[in-house]
Amino acid sequence: MTENRSINLAVIAGDGIGPEVVAQAERVLNHVADLENITLTSTPYSLGAEHWLATGETLTQETKDQLATHDAILFGAVGADPRSATVPSGLIEREILLNLRFSFDHYINLRPSKLFPGAVSPLSNPGDIDFVVVREGTEGPYAGNGGLLRAGTPAEIATEVSLNTAYGIERLVRYAFELATCREKKKLTLIHKTNVLVNAGQLYSRIFNEVAAEYPQVTTDYLHIDAATIFFTTEPSRFDVIVTDNLFGDILTDQAGAITGGIGYAACGNINASGTFPSMFEPVHGSAPDIAGQGIANPTATVLAAAMLLRHLGFEGAAARVERAVEADLAANPGAQRSTEEVGSAIIAAL
Amino acid sequence: MTENRSINLAVIAGDGIGPEVVAQAERVLNHVADLENITLTSTPYSLGAEHWLATGETLTQETKDQLATHDAILFGAVGADPRSATVPSGLIEREILLNLRFSFDHYINLRPSKLFPGAVSPLSNPGDIDFVVVREGTEGPYAGNGGLLRAGTPAEIATEVSLNTAYGIERLVRYAFELATCREKKKLTLIHKTNVLVNAGQLYSRIFNEVAAEYPQVTTDYLHIDAATIFFTTEPSRFDVIVTDNLFGDILTDQAGAITGGIGYAACGNINASGTFPSMFEPVHGSAPDIAGQGIANPTATVLAAAMLLRHLGFEGAAARVERAVEADLAANPGAQRSTEEVGSAIIAAL
């Protein structure tokens, strides 16, 4: 991909602050593409709660087929304004975001956490936070497997089935070990709840230990999810790479966002590492209807998602350039209240 | 129960630091019983990893039958030293702790979180943390329902089935609303992941909303588990009473322990609120084999568990007395490094 130096991008700006933050990330992408001689073409796709309200469609097979022709997807945020009771809770997230993750086999949900210079952690002694969570993206409790019996009655039963496969866990764990070998600390922590979720826990542990034998240079350890939330509070600097299941990864990465100064800095790659479908990059935050339309949302997480996108497509130089610009901007403007556009412009100026 | 003013207590000290912290809690219980004219008899039960290594037994039906004759159970901690590879991981926790919770129908897992004066939170602006988590204790992902297919092969599949019943959720939610009405803020937050775990989430939401209609004096809201971990970091003082499922409660209460200065202060009541079996009170921390035998474990959480036990049995005066003594001790000795026995003696002196 680095050879032809072109990117055929799909952009799903979405709802709420999605379009605002995506606009700045696109400005940054266009600038860095110019600087790095990358031909960038982008196609907007109108999806989200607003689109559903207007058309009754969440995500059609036709749109998925079109999205599949792109090199990568930049995603803002989807989700209804909770004040609008017309959109069923969770529908948009499931039928768009989760649908894309599952349809495009985004089995690696990659979420770096870093306490940037200038960012303010709510912890009094955060230390040097710099870890990556490798979250499973296509199975576990997210499989959508469960149901209701005697719905609506006092005898109702609801089940949720977590599905975990050796196939899914092995490709996840291998990716995490490879990532750990590329990092300075070379440490990988498995997080699960093996003492209670014994079946899934046993499968995770078995594969983790088997693959670990192939990576003697990587130090490994294990933590229960409950204990992990303690260490995220008391000693987050102990982590390097974390590998975990879909639900635990969801929980941990929001906590990780909080300890690094807010999910305004947290980016996410929904990655199909085998390249059969385009990968998708998004901020971890949601559509934040409460501050939408005011031009005050922080676009940093989306810009960092764009950097992950560049790296994924092989444009390491451009990715590093964007990340350095973000770090320079954060260091120069610690805690500053700025408009969405001001932040975008400052990052572009620092490129 | 307040009428006959007697307590027939069962004590399971367990492993590691369990016996050390329980010894101090028993000293405190004996003193407060004297002061409050309560006749306290206690019977020790030898259970845990050490007992299993010696006898091959975790928890027999006979022992359960004996335990069932007591008014309440004071529990230290069970769990093997991870350095001893002979004890299968999680076996002791499941076959003793979880077995008791399920056999004695401890459907309310009650976990107060308070930032005591003198305790040091790792958050720079913790605010006034004072909330109670009402965690479900007998179903959800803890039901032990799941299995392996093609175990040990590359085609292995592992399932975990979360079982949720209207029966179990309604008694939980009612307890939480009752508790909220007794508190100053009268606020109840449901925490779940309704946008992904749609079946269990829908059942929780339905029952929560139905019961809420009977408690107009209680303010309610809802948070996804991932968002909750953010607010636990950025604004924990917003919470009053939280009601949540078994696994989310497990995760949140460890994080709650961390933000209030360490799980050395976190107590837990495993409560059978219908009184058909004895309830069980324990510190949230585990057996901490790394510091066992040194006499340095903090017994405060176990003493607070003993206070919960007194309150549960109707001895409100004695419970409040113990809690005031703990608060006085913490305020008088902020951050002091003291032995287990010194802390016990200081609390007794403050009674």
Ligand SMILES: CC(C)[C@H](C(=O)O)[C@@H](O)C(=O)O
């Ligand atoms: C919106 C929701 C379905 C999603 C998830 O649970 O994965 C979000 O919380 C995230 O972490 O990307």
Ligand SMILES: CC(C)[C@H](C(=O)O)[C@@H](O)C(=O)O
């Ligand atoms: C030891 C373990 C089984 C237990 C749980 O998961 O409930 C513990 O973490 C707790 O919170 O009491």
